[in-house]
Amino acid sequence: MNAHPPADQPDPLAAFAALRTPEGAALLEELRDHDPSQELATATRLRRTHPAALVSAALGQARLRQRAVAKFGAADAYRMFFTPNGVEQATRTSVAAHRAGRFAALGVRGVADLCCGIGGDAIALARAGIPVLAVDRDPLTAEVARANAEALGLQGLVEVRCADVTEIDTSPYDAVFVDPARRGGRGRIFDPEAYSPPLSWATGAALKAPRAALKIAPGVPHEAIDPRAEAEWISDGGDVKEAVLWFGEGFAPGAFRATVLPSGATVSSDGPLPAPPVGPVGRYLHEPDGAVIRAHLVADVVERCGGRLIDETIAYVTSDAPYASEVTTAYEITDQLPFNMKKLKALLRERQVGVLTVKKRGSAVEPEELRRKMKLQGPHAATVFLTRVAGAPTMLVGQPVERP
Ligand SMILES: C[S@@+](CC[C@H](N)C(=O)[O-])C[C@H]1O[C@@H](n2cnc3c(N)ncnc32)[C@H](O)[C@@H]1O
Numbered sequence: 579m580n581a582h583p584p585a586d587q588p589d590p591l592a593a594f595a596a597l598r599t600p601e602g603a604a605l606l607e608e609l610r611d612h613d614p615s616q617e618l619a620t621a622t623r624l625r626r627t628h629p630a631a632l633v634s635a636a637l638g639q640a641r642l643r644q645r646a647v648a649k650f651g652a653a654d655a656y657r658m659f660f661t662p663n664g665v666e667q668a669t670r671t672s673v674a675a676h677r678a679g680r681f682a683a684l685g686v687r688g689v690a691d692l693c694c695g696i697g698g699d700a701i702a703l704a705r706a707g708i709p710v711l712a713v714d715r716d717p718l719t720a721e722v723a724r725a726n727a728e729a730l731g732l733q734g735l736v737e738v739r740c741a742d743v744t745e746i747d748t749s750p751y752d753a754v755f756v757d758p759a760r761r762g763g764r765g766r767i768f769d770p771e772a773y774s775p776p777l778s779w780a781t782g783a784a785l786k787a788p789r790a791a792l793k794i795a796p797g798v799p800h801e802a803i804d805p806r807a808e809a810e811w812i813s814d815g816g817d818v819k820e821a822v823l824w825f826g827e828g829f830a831p832g833a834f835r836a837t838v839l840p841s842g843a844t845v846s847s848d849g850p851l852p853a854p855p856v857g858p859v860g861r862y863l864h865e866p867d868g869a870v871i872r873a874h875l876v877a878d879v880v881e882r883c884g885g886r887l888i889d890e891t892i893a894y895v896t897s898d899a900p901y902a903s904e905v906t907t908a909y910e911i912t913d914q915l916p917f918n919m920k921k922l923k924a925l926l927r928e929r930q931v932g933v934l935t936v937k938k939r940g941s942a943v944e945p946e947e948l949r950r951k952m953k954l955q956g957p958h959a960a961t962v963f964l965t966r967v968a969g970a971p972t973m974l975v976g977q978p979v980e981r982p
Contacts, residue, residue, distance in 0.1 A: 588631050588635075590718045591717060591718055591721060593631060593632075593635040594635070594659070594718060594721060594722065594725075596629075596631070596632050596635060597632070597635055597636060597639055597659070598659075598725060601628065601632065602632060602635075602636060605624065605628060605632065605633070605636040606636055606639060606640060606643075608624075609636055609637065609640035610640070610643075610656055612640060614641060614644070617637060620637070621633055621634070621637060624636075639659060639660070642659075642660035642661070642662065642665050643655050643656055643658070643660065645660075645665055646658065646660050646665045646668075648670075649665070649668060649669075649670040649671065649698070650668075650670070650671050650698075651671060654671065654701075654730065657729045657730060658696070658725075658726045658729055658730070659696070659722045659725045659726060659729070660696055660722065661696060661718060661719055661722055663695075663719075664695050664696035664719055664722060665696065667695050667757075667759065667760070668695055668696055668697075668698035669698040669699050669702070669757065669793065669820070670698070670814065670819065671698070671701075671702065672814045672839045672840060673812050673814060673819050673820060673839065674698050674699045674701070674702030674703075675702045675705070675706070676812060676837060676839060676842065677699065677702070677755075677791060677812075677822060678699070678702040678703045678705065678706035678708065679706060680791075680824070681703065681706065681708060681753055681755075681789070681791070682706040682707060682708060684789065684827070684828040686708055686752055686753045686789060687708070687709070687752055688708065688709045688710070688711070688750065688751045688752055688753070689703050689708055689709075689710050689711070689751055689752075689753045689754065689755050690710075690711045690713065690746060690748040690751040690753075690754045690755070690787075691703065691710050691711065691712045691713065691755045691757075692713050692743035692746060692748070692754060692755065692756045692757075692780075692783065693713070693714060693743055693756055693757045693758055693759065693774075693775070694710075694712035694713055694714045694719075694720075694723050694738065694757075695714060695719060695723065695757065696719060696722045696723050696726060697712060697722070697723035697726040697727060697736070697738075699755060699757060699793075700712040700723060700727065700736050700738075701726060701727065701730060701732060701736070703755070704727065704732040704735035704736050705732065707735075708735070709735050709736075709737075710735060710736050710737070711737050711739060711746075711751065712727075712736055712737065712738045712739070713738075713739050713740075713741055713743050713746055714738075714740065715740065715741060715742045715743070716740075717740050720738050720739070720740035721740075723736075723738045724736075724738040743756070743775060743783075744775060744779065748783065748786065748787055749786075751787065752787070752788045752789065753787055753788065753789040753790060753791070753826075754783055754784055754786075754787040754789075754790040754791075755790065755791045755792075755793075756775075756780040756783060756784065756790070756791075756792045756793070757792075757793040758773035758774055758775055758776070758777065758780055758792075758793075759773065759774040760773055760795060770794065770798060770802050777792070777794065777802070780792045781804055781807075781823075781825075784807075784823070784825040784826075785806070785825060787825075787826065788826050788827060789824075789825065789826035789827055789828065789829070790824070790825040790826055791822050791823065791824050791825075792807075792822065792823040792825075793820055793821075793822050794820070794821050794822070794823060795820070795821065796811055796818045796819065796820055796821045796872055797872075798821055800874070803823065804823060804825075805831065805832055806825060806831045806832075807823035807824060807825050807829075807831065808823070808824040808825075808829040808830045808831060808832075808833045808834075808835060809821060809822075809823055809824075809833070809834050809835070809873070810822050810823075810824065810834075810835040810836070810837055810873075811834075811835070811836050811837070811868075811869040811872040811873045812836075812837045812838075812839065812869060813836075813837075813838050813839065813867050813868050813869035814839040814840065815839070815840070816867065816868070817868065818868040818869050818872055821872070830846070830848065832848065832849050833846050833847065833848050833849070834846060834847055834849075834873040834874060834875060835873060836867065836869035836870040836872070836873040836875050836905060837869060838867045838869055838870075838904055838905050841904045843903070843904030843905050845870065845873075845875055845878055845879075845905055846873075846875070847874075847875055847878055850874070851874070851875070851877035851878060852877065853877065853890070854876065854877040854880035854881070854886065854887050854895075855880070855886040855887070856886055856887045856888070856889065856890045856968065857886035857887075857888075857896070858888075858896075858967075858968075859888055859896050859911060859914050859967055859974060860885065860886075860896045860897050860898040860911075861897070861898055861899075861910060861911060862883075862885075862896060862897045862898070862899070862900060862901065862908055862909065862910060862911065862979070863888070863894055863895070863896050863908070863909045863911050863963065863974060863976060864879060864883060864885070864894070864895040864896070864897065864901060864906040864907070864908050864909075865893075865894060865906060865907045865908075865909070865937065866879050866893055866895065866905060866906050867905045867906065867907075869905075870905050870906070871893045876893045876895065879895050879903070879905065879906055880895050882901070882903065883895060883897040883899075883901035883903075883906075884897060884899065884901075885897030885898075885901070888965065888966075888967045888968070889940070889965070889966045889967055889968055889969060891940065891966070892939050892940050892965055892966055893939060894939060894963065894965060896911075900979065902979070902981060907978065908978070908979040909961055909963075909976040909977060909978050909979060910976050910977050910979055911974050911975070911976040912975055912976050912977070913925060913973075913974070913975040913976075914967070914972060914973075914974050914975075915972070915973045915974075915975070916970065916971070916972060916973075917941075917964070917970075917971035917972060917973055918973070919948070919951055919952075921973075922952065922962065922973050922975075923951070923952050923953070925975065926952055926954060926956075926960065926975075927955070927956075929956070929958055929960065930955070930956025930957060930958050931952075931954060931956055931958050931959065931960045932954050932955055932956040932957060932958065932959070933954065933958075933959040933960075934948075934949055934952060934954055934959070934960055934961070934962060935959070935960070935961040935962070936948055936949060936961075936962055936964065937961060937962070937963045937964070937965075938963070938964040938965065939963070939964075939965045940964075940965050940966040941964035941965060941966075941971065943964050948962075948964070959977075960975055960976070960977060961975070961976055961977060961978065962974070962975050963975075963976070
């Protein structure tokens with residue numbers, strides 16, 4: 579944010595304050611279900627009865643709220659306030675609640691949330707009953723975080739301070755949480771030292787506190803992970819959302835963990851696992867959740883199901899006996915073909931497959947293109963895996979196993 583806007587632009591803090599007046603609140607309520615494609619007409623109509631600056635701030639906020647529903651759910655999103663960066667960078671409720679739950683389970687009594695943004699994590703911590711000092715150096719972002727704590731009735735548990743986190747004394751708190759900014763002017767930042775503040779500063783802050791959590795990108799190279807941390811990858815609805823490094827009492831240094839939301843199922847290892855066996859495709863194929871793959875825990879799945887990998891470089895696990903878990907999706911394999919489009923087309927025609935799910939690992943084929951070429955027809959559904967088996971491009975056809 580620009581703290582000193584040019585004279586012809588409204589001061590962002592004043593524009594935000596106007597949204598919190600009764601007139602602003604009424605406008606936001608009116609815009610709740612507005613159709614974004616009609617924005618121009620809506621703006622023209624509203625400007626007849628409201629100041630133009632307020633109308634444009636309200637329309638902008640209404641757009642952000644609509645975007646925020648995916649992360650916060652409608653009930654919270656339409657009570658909260660956002661900035662464009664704030665909604666982009668905020669932790670989704672499911673993940674923030676999981677993390678807050680781990681702190682709460684250890685009896686944490688106060689968290690310094692360093693880099694609080696619009697308050698995604700601070701809200702979850704407060705809802706877990708933990709008092710929070712929420713710090714952000716951007717004045718508008720801090721103001722939005724304060725408004726959000728108030729809007730959700732959490733102002734008694736969340737103290738928001740607009741400051742640079744490097745100047746905060748965290749000694750009164752028994753835990754620290756740091757979620758550095760990972761976007762610069764030119765998009766996402768991949769080098770952890772280019773985070774703001776850098777990961778090395780965050781690690782230093784973490785090590786000073788009795789307990790700490792640092793949010794990092796899920797694609798972080800494993801070499802960048804501090805050996806004193808427990809690293810956890812978290813997925814929600816099948817997508818890996820983030821990784822978090824836990825430090826201090828109650829966490830396992832060097833351990834890798836994968837947690838799958840919404841079930842909360844979790845698997846972990848104390849350190850690197852031995853390479854799993856590789857062998858022929860059995861009756862079942864198991865697709866590990868992305869968090870399991872990122873946490874290098876596929877070998878754990880192999881062991882649990884008494885199976886093997888289909889290829890040493892591919893994260894598909896196979897077994898002869900059925901196996902079900904919250905961190906894997908199981909398929910019963912009916913056919914194994916060498917990679918050959920004509921043969922697949924003939925097989926799908928014979929089986930009257932009209933709906934085909936395409937999964938791929940280790941193949942460059944585009945699923946849409948494959949589906950088009952298959953000219954699917956018929957009442958049945960099937961799944962095809964485009965992958966490699968013992969190094970050879972292969973197609974496996976099967977069905978998801980129904981969960982009991
Ligand atoms: C990834 S966002 C935090 C998102 C937040 N956890 C949430 O769930 O809403 C990072 C925030 O760090 C703030 N920030 C970056 N460097 C900072 C610093 N040195 N001191 C204070 N805040 C900082 C940015 O203004 C940004 O709002």
